[in-house]
Every structure is written in structure tokens, then in C-alpha cells.
Amino acid sequence: MTASLKPVSSAPASVADEARAILARLGVPESAFASTGRPALSPITGEVIAHVRETTPDEAKAAIGRADAAFKAWRKVPAPKRGEFIRLLGEELRAAKDDLGRLVTLEAGKIVSEGLGEVQEMIDICDFAVGLSRQLYGLTIATERADHRMMETWHPLGVCGVISAFNFPVAVWSWNAALALVCGDSVVWKPSEKTLLTALATHAIVERAAKRFGGVPEGLCEVLLGGREIGEILVEDHRVPVLSATGSTAMGRQVGPKLAERFARAILELGGNNAAIVAPSADLDLALRGIAFAAMGTAGQRCTTLRRLFVHESVYDQLVPRLVKVYGSVKIGDPRAEGTLVGPLIDKAAFDNMERALDEARAAGGKVHGGGRYTDVANEGVYARPALVEMPSQTGPVTRETFAPILYVMRYSDFDEVIALHNAVGAGLSSSIFTLNLREAEAFVSAAGSDCGIANVNIGPSGAEIGGAFGGEKETGGGRESGSDAWKAYMRRATNTINYGSTLPLAQGVKFDVDA
CATH class of the missing domain: 3.40.309.10 (Aldehyde Dehydrogenase; Chain A, domain 2)
Known part of the structure; x- marks a missing residue:
């Protein structure tokens, strides 16, 4: 490992020492760090914990491509089977709760109970999503035409982009990812540049769950590390049909129009007064x-x-x-x-x-x-x-x-x-x-x-x-994440009409007879 993970403070209770040990236990690979990368600082002491290798623009585009290919395979996996992957993720999060919660404290500055509580949110949404994987239901709708059935079906949407903020460095990703994955989508995550270590740790936990599950397509869960330029690539890529962005209202005013311009679905979680x-x-x-x-x-x-x-x-x-x-x-x-x-x-x-x-x-x-x-x-x-x-x-x-x-x-x-x-x-x-x-x-x-x-x-x-x-109105952006029927934002709805008869009645009494 490069010198980037060596503590830079001589203080006896070095945050960098503690974080280094946690990152090693959680299995974050050495390749994630570089001596000239972006510094990951702790607000507790102001010290640099590590230098993180940032994603290049070309790497970001390639990651989105992998996620797009993974989606095309993952959507064919039965939803309850996708739920099994999330069940395993929940198990891994339970095992890593103390370490990941502590890392949230070290990197985001939350008190210990709040750091642990954030990881508990991740566990809870996994439990919710596992049950949801057997409840992605549509309606059967009364039809005016004899010998016809009308219904709605829900299908995976595609690559789900997630842009999260520093104050909930891991929970917001999980609110989106757990639902998107059971819905059949792949996920590309751009975490806050102020909380890169918790993102790397979370990704390592996801990879452990994927290894246990077996058969997870490459690129199903990607992480892009960097600043605004990397976020803009995610916002502007046409291969990302739905994007959840958490941040300020000012950020939403920039992201929202770009998504609307390419008719992408926006889940905006913005400011709150x-x-x-x-x-x-x-x-x-x-x-x-x-x-x-x-x-x-x-x-x-x-x-x-x-x-x-x-x-x-x-x-x-x-x-x-x-x-x-x-x-x-x-x-x-x-x-x-x-x-x-x-x-x-x-x-x-x-x-x-x-x-x-x-x-x-x-x-x-x-x-x-x-x-x-x-x-x-x-x-x-x-x-x-x-x-x-x-x-x-x-x-x-x-x-x-x-x-x-x-x-x-x-x-x-x-x-x-x-x-x-x-x-x-x-x-x-x-x-x-x-x-x-x-x-x-x-x-x-x-x-x-x-x-x-x-x-x-x-x-x-x-x-x-x-x-x-979870979400709000007006300048908060109108997005909804987490529970209830928020899952519908990650899927596309199709209305299906099936004629099982031998005649062709048209709706509203329209007549259009031709010689056959």
C-alpha cells in the first residue's frame, strides 16, 4: 500500500490510525489509494486520513457502459432472486455495522450513535427491499371490451445514477440502491467528494455480498470518485434513465434541467428549511x-x-x-x-x-x-x-x-x-x-x-x-426515496391489453371495418 494511508498526525488518538484499521478490516483494496489523489479529511481533527485515487472521465464513461450491460442481464433475473442478493447485502452490513458506523463518525463527524444509526438505516432498507422483491405488482383493470383483459406491468428502467451528499454518506445510497437493485436496475454511485472512504468501504461490502450470491453481472454496482466533473458525466449520459441527486437547491437547479433536457427521470432530494x-x-x-x-x-x-x-x-x-x-x-x-x-x-x-x-x-x-x-x-x-x-x-x-x-x-x-x-x-x-x-x-x-x-x-x-x-415538495425537488411506493420511480409502467376472443371490438365504440 502506498504511503497515502499513513497517519499524518502525531496525535495519540489519531483518526487516520483508526480509519486505516477499519478500511483494512472492511477489505478496501490498496488500488483505491494514491499518494497524489484527492485527500480524504476528517472533520474531527482536520487531518488527512488518506489520498484517494479519483475516477477519470474516461473511466466514468466506461463504468456507465458496464452498468448498462449489467442491467440488460440483471433485468432477466427473477425479482425474488434479486431480493436474495439484497438479503445477503443486509447480512454483510450487519456484520460490518460497528466498523462502517465508526467510519461514518470519523469521516462525516457524526456522533457514534448517529453513525451506527445510519448503517442501521441501510440494514432496514435491505429488509424492506427483500420483501418488496415479491411485491412488484401491477393492477388488473376492468375493460369495456368483451373477451379482453387489461392490466399493468412494471419493468426495470435501466441504469440508476445516485449522487449523494456528505451528511448521509452511506444511507442515501442504500435507499436508492436496495430498491433499484430489486427492481432490476444497475446502480452507478457518485458519492460526495467529502466522504469518499465510506463509499469505498460500502462498495467493498457490496462486493462481498456479490461473491456470496454468485452470478452478479460485472458492473451491476459501480462507484465514481471525484468532483463536479464526474457528477456531470453521470447527469448527462443518456444511458442513465433515472438519477437520484441529494444536495442543495442550487445543485438541483443545475441538475434538474439537464435531466429534463434528455427526458431522464429525476429523483431530487434538495434543501429543507x-x-x-x-x-x-x-x-x-x-x-x-x-x-x-x-x-x-x-x-x-x-x-x-x-x-x-x-x-x-x-x-x-x-x-x-x-x-x-x-x-x-x-x-x-x-x-x-x-x-x-x-x-x-x-x-x-x-x-x-x-x-x-x-x-x-x-x-x-x-x-x-x-x-x-x-x-x-x-x-x-x-x-x-x-x-x-x-x-x-x-x-x-x-x-x-x-x-x-x-x-x-x-x-x-x-x-x-x-x-x-x-x-x-x-x-x-x-x-x-x-x-x-x-x-x-x-x-x-x-x-x-x-x-x-x-x-x-x-x-x-x-x-x-x-x-x-422520504422527500419533499417545492424547492426540495419533489423526489421520493425509501419506503411506501417509492420503488415505482425505478421502474417503467406498461399497460397491457390482451384479446383472447375472435372479434376485434374497439374502445369507445369506434367502428373501423375493412375487408380482410
């Missing part, structure tokens, strides 16, 4: 716990992070001071340490964006509690104090997503007014209300309530289960 409402009847103890996790979990770097909080004026003075106290006492630091709840930001650019947003909030009359650089950490990572900002109104930075632990808090007095404020932003991913009032709860989840893809009652907007379809 998520809000919660605390109503007069709310269980405030429950609300406080739900708000704290949703707003500060993953250091505010989830697409479902709680960013706006509307508190009824009758309970504002009971809840907000308690929240401020929690913000001042939450444990920040090395995510590997026991008791840590808030780890590092992914990089300094994220911290700079947070500081700019807080400056803008102050200029708009906001009162900032917390915020700023947290320096009581014995390493070079970028750590920030979560910020709670009491705002006079929903203006300025409140109306847009800042990918950092900032929670804007505002008073409200009228339910209809707060629903309007809740919906008055571009994104429409996740939302929640804390209330014991049945009318308010039902109104919130009704057609006239939250306009988001996820609407929760008495839990926060963060932490979705895989059984439900």
Missing part, C-alpha cells in the same frame, strides 16, 4: 426534547434539521428560556467521546456560512444565544456552538436554509397565521407541530396545513423511518 409549531396545549417537556434533537443533531447538518420554530405567545416564556439553557449546556466535542451530542461541522466554509447568517440575523433585530467557534477541543476540527436566535419576524436569513446548527424562534398568536408563515418559504421537506389539540393536529396534516412532504405531530421534523416515502 424545516419548521415546527409549538401550540398552547403542547406537552412542553416532550417538545423541548424533540426540538433539541431536531435542531442540534448532526450539528445541524441534516436536510431535515429544524431551522424555524414558531411558539405560541401563551407558552413562549415557559419554553424558550428552557431551550436557551439546553443550548448553553449541550456537550460539544469529539463525536467519539461518550456523552458528546454535537460534533464538528464538515469544514470551515460551513462555519463561515453560519457566522454570516448570524450577523444578518443580528442586523434584522435577532437576539442570538450561543453561536461562535467552540475551541475547547484538543484538535484542529471546526466546532461551533449551536445558536438559538429569537427573531422579531420571519425575514432575512430565516427564509433560507443555512446548513449549520441555527434555530430561529418566533412568536405567533393565530393558528391560520402560523400555517401561512410555516409555508411561506421555498423549501418543503419536513415539518411538525407539538399539540394535544386534535383539531390543530388534523388541520396541520390536512390539505390546508403543512405543504411539506413530511408532516409530523408531537415529534420533530428529523429522523424519518425507512417505511415511509
Whole structure:
């Protein structure tokens, strides 16, 4: 192995040492690394863990070609048999859970329970997909023509491209890949350039499952490592009929039109300026716990992070001071340490964006509690104090997503007014209300309530289960992944009419008789 995997820090608890051991146990090949490749850094310490060999444009195109050929073979494998491959993948993930979860912590900066929880999501979606492999069903439809049968069938679509973000470096791939593979598609994955090691480790696990399965066509699961140029190749290649892209709304504005131009199917999972409402009847103890996790979990770097909080004026003075106290006492630091709840930001650019947003909030009359650089950490990572900002109104930075632990808090007095404020932003991913009032709860989840893809009652907007379809509306992109019937995005539908009679009646009573 090249010198690229040697630790570059002399610190006694080197992240690079730990990551190196995990990568070796998970079977990541030496050929994945090169001394002059892209550096893979840990946000925990800022140190370089390894240098990763990037995919060249020609290699990316060849990988897509292999995936296209693999699809043509894989689609002929019976769906329950494809499900067996995913069952084996789930077994391999169970065996590797501790190592892969730890690697997520080292490379993405998540606390240990969140790193493990992300791998559990992968295991859960494999279980879901195995059952799905025997339920890829269509409808039998009543027909107006005698001696005819009409039905719909579902068929594999082709190569499924996946572009994932750093904050869920492995789970998002699995939401797409597990479904796409049981549907009969092949998968080409372009992970975030900030989390390349977890992608390599995941690919090694997939290859172990494939070896156990036997007969997996070459190219069924490909990984492209690199930056924007590699992602653009995946977006623009006509051999990729469906692409799932997770990232910012700005990224979606670039990817969406390119996919539409070539009539490819887009599954866009973009930004989320998520809000919660605390109503007069709310269980405030429950609300406080739900708000704290949703707003500060993953250091505010989830697409479902709680960013706006509307508190009824009758309970504002009971809840907000308690929240401020929690913000001042939450444990920040090395995510590997026991008791840590808030780890590092992914990089300094994220911290700079947070500081700019807080400056803008102050200029708009906001009162900032917390915020700023947290320096009581014995390493070079970028750590920030979560910020709670009491705002006079929903203006300025409140109306847009800042990918950092900032929670804007505002008073409200009228339910209809707060629903309007809740919906008055571009994104429409996740939302929640804390209330014991049945009318308010039902109104919130009704057609006239939250306009988001996820609407929760008495839990926060963060932490979705895989059984439900995940995704949002408006500037969140409209995509759906994971559970429910999200599988349909990875397949094409055919409506079939079969005439088992000896006459040829036409629909709608049309007559077209010719001499035969």
C-alpha cells in the first residue's frame, strides 16, 4: 500500500490510525489509494486520513457502459432472486455495522450513535427491499371490451445514477440502491467528494455480498470518485434513465434541467428549511426534547434539521428560556467521546456560512444565544456552538436554509397565521407541530396545513423511518426515496391489453371495418 494511508498526525488518538484499521478490516483494496489523489479529511481533527485515487472521465464513461450491460442481464433475473442478493447485502452490513458506523463518525463527524444509526438505516432498507422483491405488482383493470383483459406491468428502467451528499454518506445510497437493485436496475454511485472512504468501504461490502450470491453481472454496482466533473458525466449520459441527486437547491437547479433536457427521470432530494409549531396545549417537556434533537443533531447538518420554530405567545416564556439553557449546556466535542451530542461541522466554509447568517440575523433585530467557534477541543476540527436566535419576524436569513446548527424562534398568536408563515418559504421537506389539540393536529396534516412532504405531530421534523416515502415538495425537488411506493420511480409502467376472443371490438365504440 502506498504511503497515502499513513497517519499524518502525531496525535495519540489519531483518526487516520483508526480509519486505516477499519478500511483494512472492511477489505478496501490498496488500488483505491494514491499518494497524489484527492485527500480524504476528517472533520474531527482536520487531518488527512488518506489520498484517494479519483475516477477519470474516461473511466466514468466506461463504468456507465458496464452498468448498462449489467442491467440488460440483471433485468432477466427473477425479482425474488434479486431480493436474495439484497438479503445477503443486509447480512454483510450487519456484520460490518460497528466498523462502517465508526467510519461514518470519523469521516462525516457524526456522533457514534448517529453513525451506527445510519448503517442501521441501510440494514432496514435491505429488509424492506427483500420483501418488496415479491411485491412488484401491477393492477388488473376492468375493460369495456368483451373477451379482453387489461392490466399493468412494471419493468426495470435501466441504469440508476445516485449522487449523494456528505451528511448521509452511506444511507442515501442504500435507499436508492436496495430498491433499484430489486427492481432490476444497475446502480452507478457518485458519492460526495467529502466522504469518499465510506463509499469505498460500502462498495467493498457490496462486493462481498456479490461473491456470496454468485452470478452478479460485472458492473451491476459501480462507484465514481471525484468532483463536479464526474457528477456531470453521470447527469448527462443518456444511458442513465433515472438519477437520484441529494444536495442543495442550487445543485438541483443545475441538475434538474439537464435531466429534463434528455427526458431522464429525476429523483431530487434538495434543501429543507424545516419548521415546527409549538401550540398552547403542547406537552412542553416532550417538545423541548424533540426540538433539541431536531435542531442540534448532526450539528445541524441534516436536510431535515429544524431551522424555524414558531411558539405560541401563551407558552413562549415557559419554553424558550428552557431551550436557551439546553443550548448553553449541550456537550460539544469529539463525536467519539461518550456523552458528546454535537460534533464538528464538515469544514470551515460551513462555519463561515453560519457566522454570516448570524450577523444578518443580528442586523434584522435577532437576539442570538450561543453561536461562535467552540475551541475547547484538543484538535484542529471546526466546532461551533449551536445558536438559538429569537427573531422579531420571519425575514432575512430565516427564509433560507443555512446548513449549520441555527434555530430561529418566533412568536405567533393565530393558528391560520402560523400555517401561512410555516409555508411561506421555498423549501418543503419536513415539518411538525407539538399539540394535544386534535383539531390543530388534523388541520396541520390536512390539505390546508403543512405543504411539506413530511408532516409530523408531537415529534420533530428529523429522523424519518425507512417505511415511509422520504422527500419533499417545492424547492426540495419533489423526489421520493425509501419506503411506501417509492420503488415505482425505478421502474417503467406498461399497460397491457390482451384479446383472447375472435372479434376485434374497439374502445369507445369506434367502428373501423375493412375487408380482410
